[in-house]
Amino acid sequence: MKPTLILLVVLFAIQLAVPGYMIFEQNQILAEGTAYKFKTRPIDPYDPFRGRYVTLSYAADQEVVPVMEGAEIESEDWVYALVGVDDEGYAVLEVLTDVKPEDDQDYLYLETFYRRYDGGYLVSLPFDRYFASEENAPKIESAVWRRQRDEVEDVYAKVRVYKGKGTIEELMINDMPIKEYIEIQQEQL
Amino acid sequence: MEPKQCTKNQKSWLESESGDWVKQGIIRAEQQAQILNRYSTSHVDSFYSSWSSLMLISLGAILIGGGIILLVAHNWESFGKGTRTVLSILPLILAQALAWYSVRYKPQLTGLREAAGTLLFFATAASIALISQTYHIYGDLERFLVTWLVLGIPILYLIGSAGVLILVCALILWLCGLEREPYWLYYLLLAPYLYGLYKQQRYVLFQWALWFVIIGSTFSIIYSVSWKSPIDDWMIYILLALSVLYYSLGKWLFGFKSHGFWGNPFSSAGALGIASISLMLTWEGFYRYSHLDSESKFVFNDYLILLVFAISVLATIGFIILKFKRLGINQWALITSMLLAILGVIGIPIKLPELVYITLTNLYVLIASVVIMSQGINQHRLMLLNAGLLWFSFLVLFRFFDSDIPFVLKGIVFIFIGSAFLGVNIWYNRKLKRDVSAQQEEAA
Incomplete structure (x- = not known):
């Protein structure tokens, strides 16, 4: 076989390996990661490449995260954020550090946003997209907004966290997957 | 010996001229054939035929592929994760199959190769994007584009699709607009491709590719430097x-x-x-x-x-x-x-x-543009003359409307330069006449 053809096969293999690895990585996080509930509020934009998605703005995004003593961190640095749970059972980012934590401690690898006067940082959680169909994305948004005006708000993303990486497993309203919730709403109308 | 590449016009000119030489008995008919065999228009022909079919086939392929994706996307949510994953990889595998077929079995069909390369280029991106969607992977546009670029550049070399060159240039430009990183260095990876075209004497394609790379890299460098x-x-x-x-x-x-x-x-x-x-x-x-x-x-x-x-x-x-x-x-x-x-x-x-x-700077533009105009006249090169004239005219136009210079000063400078032009013209005409009469005297 000509060298060009061999190289072509290698290229094809790499091209397949990239999405292949992405699938593997996601499945690993979903299978082995710890589940956390990140309190959220979705808004619906439109992505020309990947279709409709819902941008999730997390409660944890709005909190200033303190820096661990001795850690040297600046704006737009990639750091480790230790993940914990608050009294109501929602996930919180406890502290930021520049040293990779031990494996028994759950953490997320993320970028700091900007520094606050008290020395802590605002960060943005990377898993902020929930893809839905062009039909459902606006419904998710309106369902959630209506809920938050009328009733007790309990919208959260079920996120699996594994070795610094997090991925959304499901978007939940009142402990019910969002698709089921929308279906029930449709039936009630 | 490999025949030299020339354009169709040049070849037909040579054919008619050498036909006259044969008639006039300067060369024999077989010599004419030998001369004509030294020149070929094949690359030029293949360039144009490949470009027209590239446009049609690629556009068709992209539209059909896009349509299929949209149809599938309509029912996307009702599929399970497994089905979705298979469907996401499918466009990539189909494009790879087409590329393999064109390189392995139909290497002479330039149009097919162009289409296969372009399709494969888009299919890599489509697969990554669809997988991201299935697993709600967060949108890091920069990382997505870099992955696409790194997977796309080898297509240019292995499948030899010139359409991919334009797409790669556009992609690098996009990346440079996003981040203050030296992504314009990726243009260096295109240099061997350009050199290859030059070596193969595919001059028409080479010229266009080079124009794309020069303009793209310059704008990428500009974009990569932000106001900060x-x-x-x-x-x-x-x-x-x-x-x-x-x-x-x-x-x-x-x-x-x-x-x-x-x-x-x-x-x-x-x-x-x-x-x-x-x-x-x-x-x-x-x-x-x-x-x-x-x-x-x-x-x-x-x-x-x-x-x-x-x-x-x-x-x-x-x-x-x-x-x-x-x-x-x-x-x-x-x-x-x-x-x-x-x-x-x-x-x-x-x-x-x-x-x-x-x-x-004003003196520089003034002198340089006048020098170029005069060289245009001396060498009988109209383009040089016009270029110099245009350069000069812009300078005059800019200074005429320049509000920072007092009117009196502007007036004096304009009159001075104008007189200089007239003076030089009169001097030049006299010199020309003197030269002509001197030549006539010599001849007499």
């Missing part, structure tokens, strides 16, 4: 230096013979850059702020661009030393603009007043 960069105010001088480098490089690589505007992309793009930037520098306001912004932080990209500046200056000096004897006065006229670039950068530290710098 400390060298932001130096960029105009660095671009001027880069233009001079392009101009010199064109003359260096392709020789001093005129190739027409499109034929020597380096020199033409360089000359355009020199003319437009020098005109900008004749205005007030650029030089005044041309110092390093000491409050901003230097990043890797800024150092690299300073390196580009240094290389431009050094390479131009090298060019002047090596080709000193061959440089004509019109080449000197363009290359000396490098001094304006250097002065612009070092001007503030050595306390050169703004008035002096602006006077120098």
Whole structure:
């Protein structure tokens, strides 16, 4: 076989390996990661490449995260954020550090946003997209907004966290997957 | 011997001329055939046929592929994760199969190869995007584009699809607009492809590809420097230096013979850059702020661009030393603009007043444009004459509407330059007449 053809096969293999690895990585996080509930509020934009998605703005995004003593961190640095749970059972980012934590401690690898006067940082959680169909994305948004005006708000993303990486497993309203919730709403109308 | 490539017009001209020579008995018919065999139009033909079919096949393939994706996307949510994953990889596998078929079994079909390459280029991106969607992977556009680019560039080499070159240029430009990182270095990966085209004498494609790469890389460099960069105010001088480098490089690589505007992309793009930037520098306001912004932080990209500046200056000096004897006065006229670039950068530290710098740039454009016009007349090259005239006219137009110069001064300068033109014209005509009569006397 000509060298060009061999190289072509290698290229094809790499091209397949990239999405292949992405699938593997996601499945690993979903299978082995710890589940956390990140309190959220979705808004619906439109992505020309990947279709409709819902941008999730997390409660944890709005909190200033303190820096661990001795850690040297600046704006737009990639750091480790230790993940914990608050009294109501929602996930919180406890502290930021520049040293990779031990494996028994759950953490997320993320970028700091900007520094606050008290020395802590605002960060943005990377898993902020929930893809839905062009039909459902606006419904998710309106369902959630209506809920938050009328009733007790309990919208959260079920996120699996594994070795610094997090991925959304499901978007939940009142402990019910969002698709089921929308279906029930449709039936009630 | 490999036949030389020429255009269809050149070939048919040669055919009719050599036919006349045969009739006049200068050469024999078999000699004519031998001469004609030394020239071929095959690459040129294949270029045009491949481009027209590329357009049609690629557009068709992309539309059909896009349509299928949209149809599938309509029912997307009802599929399980497994089905979705398979469907996401499917476009990539189909495009790979087409590419394999075209390279392995139909290498002579340029159109098919172009289409397969373009399709594969888009299919890699489609697969990654669809997988991201299935697993709600967060949208890091920069990482997505880099992955696409790295997977896409080998398509250019292995499948030899010229359409991919344009797409790759666009992708790099996009990346440079996103981040202050030296993504423009990716253009270096295209250099072997361009060299290959040149070696294979596929000149038409080579020229167009080179134009794309030159324009793309220049704009990418501009975009990669954001307003926050400390060298932001130096960029105009660095671009001027880069233009001079392009101009010199064109003359260096392709020789001093005129190739027409499109034929020597380096020199033409360089000359355009020199003319437009020098005109900008004749205005007030650029030089005044041309110092390093000491409050901003230097990043890797800024150092690299300073390196580009240094290389431009050094390479131009090298060019002047090596080709000193061959440089004509019109080449000197363009290359000396490098001094304006250097002065612009070092001007503030050595306390050169703004008035002096602006006077120098105005004088430079005035002299250089007049030199080029006169060279155009002397060498009977209409394009050179028109280019010089255009350059000169812009300078006059700019200064006429320049509100920073008092009317009286403007008036006096205009009258002075106008009289100089008339004077030179009268002197030149007299000289011409004297020369002609001297020749006639000699002949008598």
